[in-house]
Amino acid sequence: MSPIPQQRHGYRREMSAGEWLYAGLAPRDSNTVQYVVEGAGTMDASRLADAVARASEACPGTRLVRDGRRLVDGGVPPRVRVMEAGSFDAGLLDSPALRHALRSPDATFEVLLFPGGGGVPDSAGASVTLVFRASHGVTDARGLMLWIEDVFRVLRGSEPAGAPxxxxxxxxxxxxxxPGGLPPAARNVSGLAWPSPLGRLPRRPAGTLWRRRSVDGSHPAxxxxxxxxxxxxxxxxxxxxxxxxxxxxxxxxxxxxxxxxxxxxxxxxxxxxxxxxxxxxxxxxxxxxx
Structure with a gap:
């Protein structure tokens, strides 16, 4: 993340040690949380953008940019990008847009709209896919999901729950x-204390491997x-x-x-x-x- 000039903001919070670590990662190492929502029918981009803006007003942590060692509300809602129809690979849950890094001072949240995006079509043959994306440096998967729920609350005509x-x-x-507070951090640690269940890592550069698997039923934890x-x-x-x-x-x-x-x-x-x-x-x- 790159800093922004000092200015007045409503929402702000101190960066945690983990968030500061993510801020120093190279763009190629950026970690992004992504949810894919598939459905039948159509989705109006302007209506979706309005729902995103209203949900983000209630959840200002979705509009964060870095100001020194603080994360502050930049006031700009996450963008909605309308992608080319059919450009989402539903079999692999993949698209080049899913590899775009989200980093401050640019957007740390965004929504991708794929018309005819590979979901199960309705009787008229129409389908739509939404991909909600967020930088892992500012939120986690559960935090992203709760904002997504607010977006759909607004789309249904309800008020967002919010997270101020x-x-x-x-x-x-x-x-x-x-009792006794947090344990002390380990120091001077070298070597691997535990074996990797995946075995030895290959010497060639690692990449992202996408696979789609379906498991029937409801699965807590x-x-x-x-x-x-x-x-x-x-x-x-x-x-x-x-x-x-x-x-x-x-x-x-x-x-x-x-x-x-x-x-x-x-x-x-x-x-x-x-x-x-x-x-x-x-x-x-x-x-x-x-």
């Missing part, structure tokens, strides 16, 4: 009810459920980052935190349980906010 909180992840961690067998796949115990959203834990004492980057992904060893339910009980509990 300026709570940063560092402030959130300091509010955790931990799907990320953690997929993390568990991945870390148990090898012959030795492995460890890996497992995201955990703490919005529910602090919602009653710090309302309005829905749209912020409130997910922590500590690297934990896989619990050597015989099945996922018992592993979830042993490995997925965590501290709560005061």
């Amino acid at each position: 909180s300026t709570l940063s992840r560092d402030e959130f961690l300091r509010d955790l009810d931990l 799907a990320t953690a459920a997929s993390w568990y067998p991945s870390t148990c796949a090898g012959t030795r115990p492995a460890s890996g980052p497992r995201p955990g959203c703490r919005r529910r834990s602090c919602w009653t004492s710090r309302p309005g935190t829905a749209g912020r980057r409130c997910t922590a992904a500590p690297s934990r060893p896989s619990p050597r349980a015989r099945n996922w339910p018992s592993a979830r009980t042993r490995g997925c509990s965590g501290p709560r906010c005061r």
Whole structure:
């Protein structure tokens, strides 16, 4: 992210250590959170842009730019880009537009509208695909989803729920009810303490590999459920980052935190349980906010 001149802003929050780390990444290493929404029928671009603007007014964290060590509301809603019809590969969930980096001072959120975008057509043969995108440096997947829900609330004629909180992840961690406070950060760490369940990495440059998989049913804690067998796949115990959203834990004492980057992904060893339910009980509990 590049800084912007000092100016007056309504919404602002201090950058957490994780957000500062993302600000220093090269564009090719930028991490983007993306949701694909497929449907039948058509979507008017101007109506969608109006819904995006109204939802973003209620969730000012979607309009962030960097001002020194702060993230501030730049006042410009995320753009809606209308893409060429049929340019979205529904089989691979892929398009060149999905590789565009989102970084301040440019937009950190955006919506892509693909007319005839590869979804299941209706009786008239029309389909549409929306891709909601956000820089992982300012939000996480759950924060993006809650803003998406507000966009669809406006499209249905309802009022957005909104997320006005300026709570940063560092402030959130300091509010955790931990006896003795947070553990000290490890220092002078060298080598790999845990083996990779994926084996040795290839020497050639890595790229993004898109695959589409469908799993019937409703699956709570799907990320953690997929993390568990991945870390148990090898012959030795492995460890890996497992995201955990703490919005529910602090919602009653710090309302309005829905749209912020409130997910922590500590690297934990896989619990050597015989099945996922018992592993979830042993490995997925965590501290709560005061």
